[in-house]
Amino acid sequence: xxxxxxxxxxxxxxxxxxxxxxxxxxxxxxxxxxxxxxxxxxxxxxxxxxxxxxxxxxxxxxxxxxxxxxxxxxxxxxxxxxxxxxxxxxxxxxxxxxxxxxxxxxxxxxxxxxxxxxxxxxxxxxxxxxxxxxxxxxxxxxxxxxxxxxxxxxxxxxxxxxxxxxxxxxxxxxxxxxxxxxxxxxxxxxxxxxxxxxxxxxxxxxxxxxxxxxxxxxxxxxxxxxxxxxxxxxxxxxxxxxxxxxxxxxxxxxxxxxxxxxxxxxxxxxxxxxxxxxxxxxxxx
Amino acid sequence: xxxxxxxxxxxxxxxxxxxxxxxxxxxxxxxxxxxxxxxxxxxxxxxxxxxxxxxxxxxxx
Numbered sequence: 633x634x635x636x637x638x639x640x641x642x643x644x645x646x647x648x649x650x651x652x653x654x655x656x657x658x659x660x661x662x663x664x665x666x667x668x669x670x671x672x673x674x675x676x677x678x679x680x681x682x683x684x685x686x687x688x689x690x691x692x693x694x695x696x697x698x699x700x701x702x703x704x705x706x707x708x709x710x711x712x713x714x715x716x717x718x719x720x721x722x723x724x725x726x727x728x729x730x731x732x733x734x735x736x737x738x739x740x741x742x743x744x745x746x747x748x749x750x751x752x753x754x755x756x757x758x759x760x761x762x763x764x765x766x767x768x769x770x771x772x773x774x775x776x777x778x779x780x781x782x783x784x785x786x787x788x789x790x791x792x793x794x795x796x797x798x799x800x801x802x803x804x805x806x807x808x809x810x811x812x813x814x815x816x817x818x819x820x821x822x823x824x825x826x827x828x829x830x831x832x833x834x835x836x837x838x839x840x841x842x843x844x845x846x847x848x849x850x851x852x853x854x855x856x857x858x859x860x861x862x863x864x865x866x867x868x869x870x871x872x873x874x875x876x877x878x879x880x881x882x883x884x885x886x887x888x889x890x891x892x893x894x895x896x897x898x899x900x901x902x903x904x905x906x907x908x909x910x911x912x913x914x915x916x917x
Numbered sequence: 918x919x920x921x922x923x924x925x926x927x928x929x930x931x932x933x934x935x936x937x938x939x940x941x942x943x944x945x946x947x948x949x950x951x952x953x954x955x956x957x958x959x960x961x962x963x964x965x966x967x968x969x970x971x972x973x974x975x976x977x978x
Contacts, residue, residue, distance in 0.1 A: 659934060660947040695925075695936040697950045729954060729962040758952070759969040761962070 635841060636833060639862025645903035646895050647864040647911060649686040649843060650679035650884050654870030655726065658696035662873035662880045667696045669704075673711025676719055678885035679868075683892040685908035686720040686747065687712060688785075688866065691738070700727055702740040709741050718905040720914065722747035722785060725773050728755070728763035735769065736776055744780040746914050748773075749813075752786055752793035752800070756820045767799070774804055781917040785843070786812040790822045794835045801837060810840040811912055813866060816854055817847030824850040829857050841911070847871050855891050859900050867891050920964035920971055923956040943974040 652675045653666050666675040676687045689712070691704040709721055723738040723745040739748055750773055751765040777784050784806070786797055797812060814832045816824035822832060824846055836842055844858025844865050845851075851872040855865045867887040875881040875890075895902050909915055922944075925937035929947065939953035940946070948956065955962045964971045 656949055656951045658938075658950045660932070660938065660949065663932075692950065695934075695938050697939065697953045727960075728951060729967070730960045734960065758955075758967070760967045760972075761955070 636862050645907050646900045647903045647908045648684045649866040650684040651688040651868035651870035652884050655690040655698045665869045667692045669707040669711040672708050673715040675884050676712040677715030679888045680716045680719045682885045682888040683902045684888045685905040688722045690724045700734045700737045702737045705738050706741045721745045724749045728757050732769050739776050744782050747783045749787050750784040752796040755789050788812050789815050813843040813845050815845045859898050920956045944970050
């Protein structure tokens, strides 16, 4: 795999990740957002049919509130597997305000997820709260991921976190290819401008692959830039509850279908789950 | 102890849900699930320290 505009010209396949539910907002923001294991499982089946090869999952209680329990992730994974053929399961290990030991629980399902997120540093929430994501936590999560054969998805909230990626590479042995999600949006995130997007790509470690995540109304334009510059793409109701200005998205699948159409128009084939595993090196873990 | 402004409701004037959800009586709206953990003082969270809505409304009383 190449990275950058050459990868676009080479028509490398694009991996589409669907972030189905998240852990921040819920049905109060969009009633179509799946919260229960069965709803999440059905949504996974729909996005797989639409072209996604990875689902990014958080767990919730029946009333939508956050859960980090292994058992709840297990229920969700079981539902996802009932509704899908071969989709790659990626668990979130994010958890603002949750103790470090709780953050490990999503890694302990049977079987473990093939992938899990690894937040690369601090992120402010609301006015008085920070998700700290200390280096010690990053290292301990990474160690457990390696023990369980889980591929880390490095979540880069801003440019400073690119230094944290380099630091992680210095401290620990990461399997190739390094896979980083570049995140653009408000607050602590990288300001969503094309210049910052190009700068982030330039700052990637050699050989790293990138996934593109734009929050809210930036989801569609940043997905398009990701396609054009050889990246992979994440969409879904976790990151954006609207289909267009003032119109709530009907489903995660609608957001995936749109980016599949864009990829088709731009000449980037959409990766199958088999191709995604090969690109990400999942079979070698 | 949970925030005194926290209620659990299935509906407000505009929306209804299958399960009772966290509702902030100070802001008069359903709150995000992540904020509900602050309202409930779960994990390492504390509404007095981490919620600007509580702080604003408690100052005004």
